[in-house]
Every structure is written in structure tokens, then in C-alpha cells.
């Protein structure tokens with residue numbers, strides 16, 4: 001196969017994101033012999049630092065360095081990428097908030113196919129690639145076949161591929177800036193203003209050793225009492241999945257996940273949480289996970305250490321009682 | 329402000345356990361309860377609130393079979409002024425690009441200032457909004473959790489980024505935004521609301537009305553096709569505690585104690 005594979009490198013404050021080396025191993029899964037070109041956009045010293053870090057791992061690094069990219073906005077970088085990426089290429093992008101902004105439109109501009117949130121690549125056939133993704137929050141998986149005869153943009157789930165460790169890159173940097181800005185600086189119709197940091201809550205769940213985490217399975221705000229009671233009884237803090245915050249039942253500072261807090265407890269008790277990848281993305285440090293869910297097929301049971309199939313509305317008060325009994 | 333909201337009818341995961349059908353060609357669709365995609369409901373609520381503040385019209389549009397009419401009607405009961413159903417046998421099997429192509433054709437028949445989609449739907453793709461914007465050559469922002477209308481030329485939007493931080497942008501109209509949950513609190517739709525729009529006419533536009541050719545849409549135009557559905561090998565998985573509730577509780581408390589889960 002002679003298709004060219006590109007990997008879009010995310011970075012922050014001069015440090016390349018973990019996904020950089022994950023995309024490299026994703027590319028190697030597509031074709032073990034492929035030489036992968038890293039695409040990095042940014043400006044100044046921060047960009048150069050990122051390039052120094054990834055050089056040993058990639059054969060080629062294409063950089064776009066411009067003041068308009070001191071804070072990278074997808075609307076600005078997308079047309080630039082469309083100018084430099086050869087038609088027919090495969091472009092891998094991390095599936096997170098920036099990738100979701102960038103990737104679907106990039107596939108239109110490159111006139112290529114698009115698949116989002118790939119978690120595995122299984123087979124490459126004649127002009128086609130077979131990959132694995134999930135639907136319904138991970139309740140079912142699918143094999144998807146993508147026609148790559150005109151190239152493809154594929155967004156890849158963070159953490160789905162083990163970062164590629166081998167440092168076998170040739171380390172060649174090509175400055176693509178002038179080609180990228182030829183015809184003008186794009187993206188003027190969306191202008192970056194500022195980043196507003198998340199508010200700090202009353203409890204810092206990133207510091208908790210024991211988290212009693214509640215999800216949509218709690219069904220009603222009034223039922224939250226049983227969660228607080230359990231947390232109090234065992235000496236843990238209450239955290240939650242996103243729907244609980246969306247409903248304004250708990251403060252945003254209690255949300256665990258990619259768009260919430262990254263927590264590192266010793267014990268994580270997931271109550272009525274299905275186990276979406278965005279939620280699990282917030283649990284680090286390999287805690288002991290206990291899951292209670294009424295659906296025996298809930299994806300959370302694949303990552304938990306101990307599981308109970310039960311209705312939390314009944315089970316949680318019983319558990320609280322039991323702990324109180326032995327403490328008394 | 330003329331606002332169009334793209335909505336999709338999807339199986340309601342709060343009401344159903346999703347399972348693979350016997351031959352793995354699809355999920356088991358018998359007895360599924362459907363509703364409007366969660367994200368789209370927030371998008372419609374946002375559109376209604378904007379209209380109520382600055383005036384204008386909210387149109388909801390869905391690509392789907394005749395059953396999709398029920399979600400169009402539901403979102404009209406919520407407060408959308410018009411509904412359109414884009415339906416044609418040829419549309420079946422469209423990939424994300426196909427759906428965006430169909431929506432674009434409808435958008436070009438009207439004159440909209442703002443197009444809203446959900447951040448993602450049941451297949452977790454999160455693709456239609458971004459594709460649509462690129463096809464229209466309009467600016468786009470994804471995962472929007474705040475919209476402020478400055479005037480009829482520009483708006484400011486907040487995007488949700490990692491860690492719950494918010495990225496603020498100013499954007500020119502017309503534009504396309506994909507809406508993240510939590511941006512508002514979607515209003516409740518009661519039986520009375522549904523009844524009020526029960527007999528409202530919902531136009532159906534097919535390939536002919538939209539001036540589309542079959543090579544870019546439907547199964548024939550799809551570059552991305554679902555081969556099969558499966559449930560992955562659970563691997564190790566959790567140790568499932570079984571027995572009577574009392575036995576389970578005893579075991580669980582022991583485990584909690586040993587792992588430092590009780591202070």
C-alpha cells in the first residue's frame with residue numbers, strides 16, 4: 001500500500017499531547033511499514049519545543065508556524081491543512097474537543113471520506129479500510145468499512161492505542177508555512193477571544209481517595225440523598241457523570257470526565273453510570289472500581305473490578321445501612 | 329433571526345438496553361422506544377430562547393423515514409415555528425456526508441442566519457454539523473455551551489474544551505454551531521403541547537424537491553458503511569457479585585474495607 005498517512009499533533013504550552021504517539025501506533029496498525037508524517041501547527045518557541053519532542057518518533061514533521069496560530073483555532077488551521085495535505089492521504093486526528101472542531105470539515109475540504117472515533121483498525125483491503133467503532137455510548141460495537149480511494153480523515157479515540165515507543169524516526173522537519181498561508185490567513189470569520197477557566201467548587205474531587213460517583217441511573221434529584229448518605233458513611237466525596245451536571249443537580253466541579261475533572265482516587269464507586277469513554281477518560285491512576293448498574297451489559301462492567309447488578313435506589317441505602325451496622 | 333435546527337430521531341438509551349440482533353446486521357429494533365436525540369433537544373431549546381429574545385423564526389428539520397415526523401412534531405410542540413421532513417427512499421443508507429448533503433440542499437432553499445445541530449447523535453459520530461459548515465463555506469464551532477447574540481451580523485459563542493474550561497469566540501453570521509448538552513434546561517413538553525400541533529402540516533421534501541442526484545446520497549453515495557454490529561469480548565471484566573442481597577452486601581463491605589474504601 002502506498003497511501004500516505006498524516007498524524008495531527010495536539011500540544012499545549014510547548015508539550016506534545018499523549019495522543020501524538022497514540023496516533024503513530026494507530027497509523028502502524030493500518031500499515032506497519034508506513035512512514036508517518038506529523039502535522040504540527042502553532043507559533044514561536046512553544047512550537048519548536050513540541051517539534052524537538054516528537055522528532056525522534058516521526059520520519060517527517062511538517063510544521064506550520066505563524067502568529068495567527070498562537071492559539072490554534074480549527075477554522076484557521078483547517079484551510080491551511082487543506083492547502084498542504086496531498087489529495088488521497090489518510091489523516092489521523094485525535095477525537096476530542098479540538099479534533100471534533102477540525103476533522104469533519106477537513107474531510108469535506110480534502111474531498112475525502114470521514115470516520116470518527118475509531119478505536120481499532122482491523123484490515124486494509126483494496127482501497128478500503130475496516131475499522132472498529134462504538135455506538136450508543138459503547139453499548140454496541142460496529143465494524144465499519146471506509147472507502148479510502150480518495151483518502152480519508154479519521155478521528156481516533158484517545159487511549160484506544162498504546163503509544164508507540166520506538167524512536168525510529170528520521171527526524172526531518174519541513175516548513176510548510178508559506179504554502180499554508182498562500183492566498184491569505186484563513187478563519188477570519190471566527191475569532192478567538194479568551195479561555196474562561198472552570199470554576200472551583202466547594203470540594204476538590206481531584207484530591208479525594210474515595211469517590212461515590214452517581215450517574216443518570218439515579219433518575220431523580222430527590223434520590224441524590226442516598227448517594228450523599230453513602231459517601232458520608234464511608235468517608236468519601238460525591239462525584240458524578242455529566243447528565244447530573246447538565247440537569248443542574250450537582251455542581252460542574254463534581255463532574256468526572258474529559259470535559260470535567262480528572263480524578264485519581266483509590267476507590268471509585270460508579271452508581272448508575274453506563275461507562276462512556278468520555279466519563280472513563282476522567283478516571284486515572286487505576287483505582288479499584290466498583291460498579292452498580294441494573295443493566296448486566298452496561299459497558300462499565302468491562303472496566304470495573306467488582307460489579308453488582310442491582311437497582312441503586314434500593315441497593316445504595318442497604319449498603320449504607322450495612323456499613324453503619326458494622327461501624328456501630 | 330432565522331434559525332434552522334437539525335434533529336434526528338434515535339432510540340432512547342434511557343428507555344432501552346441496546347442489543348445486537350440475531351445475525352449482527354443491526355441492533356434489535358423491535359420494541360425500541362425512540363425520541364429526539366438528546367443533544368438536538370438542547371439545540372431546539374436554545375433556538376427558541378434566541379428567537380424569544382431577538383425575534384425571528386425557528387425551523388426544525390429532520391432527515392429520516394416517515395416515523396421521523398413524530399420528533400419534528402414534538403420539537404414544534406416545544407415551540408419551533410415550522411417543521412420540515414426530508415424523506416425519500418433514496419436517502420436510506422446515507423453516511424454522514426450524505427446526510428449533510430441532503431441538509432445543505434434544504435438550507436440553500438431558505439435564507440438562514442444560524443444553523444444548529446447537536447454535538448453528536450446515537451452513533452457518536454459528531455460529524456454532520458462540521459461537514460455542513462464546510463460544504464456551505466460558513467464558519468463553524470463545535471461543542472457550543474453558550475450563545476450571545478451581538479447583532480444581526482455577529483454572535484459570541486462559548487465552546488466546551490477539556491477540564492470544563494470554556495473557549496470564547498466571536499463569529500460572523502451566517503454560521504453553523506453544534507450544541508453541547510447543559511447549555512440550557514430544555515422545557516418540558518406535555519400532552520397538551522403535542523395536541524396543539526397534531527394537525528399542523530409538515531412538508532416532506534424528497535430528492536426531486538431538493539434537486540439532488542442519487543450518486544452523492546444514500547447507499548450508493550456512501551463511502552462509509554456499517555458492516556456488522558457486535559458485542560466485544562468482555563475480556564477480564566468485573567468480578568460480578570452474586571447471591572442474595574445480603575450476601576452481596578457482606579462481600580462488598582469486605583472488599584471495601586480491604587481496598588481502603590471505608591474510612
Ligand SMILES: Cc1cc2nc3c(=O)[nH]c(=O)nc-3n(C[C@H](O)[C@H](O)[C@H](O)COP(=O)(O)OP(=O)(O)OC[C@H]3O[C@@H](n4cnc5c(N)ncnc54)[C@H](O)[C@@H]3O)c2cc1C
Pocket residue numbers: 097137214215216217218240241242243244255256257258259260261271272273274275276277278279282292293294295298310311312313341342447448471
Ligand atoms: C464532547 C463530549 C464530552 C463529554 N464529557 C463527559 C464528561 O466529562 N463526563 C461524563 O460523564 N460524560 C461526558 N460526556 C457524556 C457522555 O457521552 C455520556 O452521555 C455520559 O457519560 C452518560 O452518563 P451516564 O452514564 O450517567 O448516563 P447513561 O449513559 O444514561 O447511563 C445510565 C446508566 O444507569 C443505569 N441505570 C438506570 N437506572 C438505574 C437504576 N435504578 N439502578 C442502577 N442502574 C441504573 C443504566 O443501565 C445505564 O447504564 C461527554 C460527551 C461529549 C459529546
Ligand SMILES: Nc1ncnc2c1ncn2[C@@H]1O[C@H](COP(=O)(O)O)[C@@H](O)[C@H]1O
Pocket residue numbers: 333334335336337365367368389390391392424427444445446447448449450451452453454455456457
Ligand atoms: N438524519 C438527520 N436529520 C437531521 N439532522 C441530523 C441527522 N443526523 C444527524 N443530524 C444532526 O447532526 C448532529 C450530529 O449527528 P452525528 O454527526 O450523526 O453524530 C445531530 O445532533 C443532528 O443535529
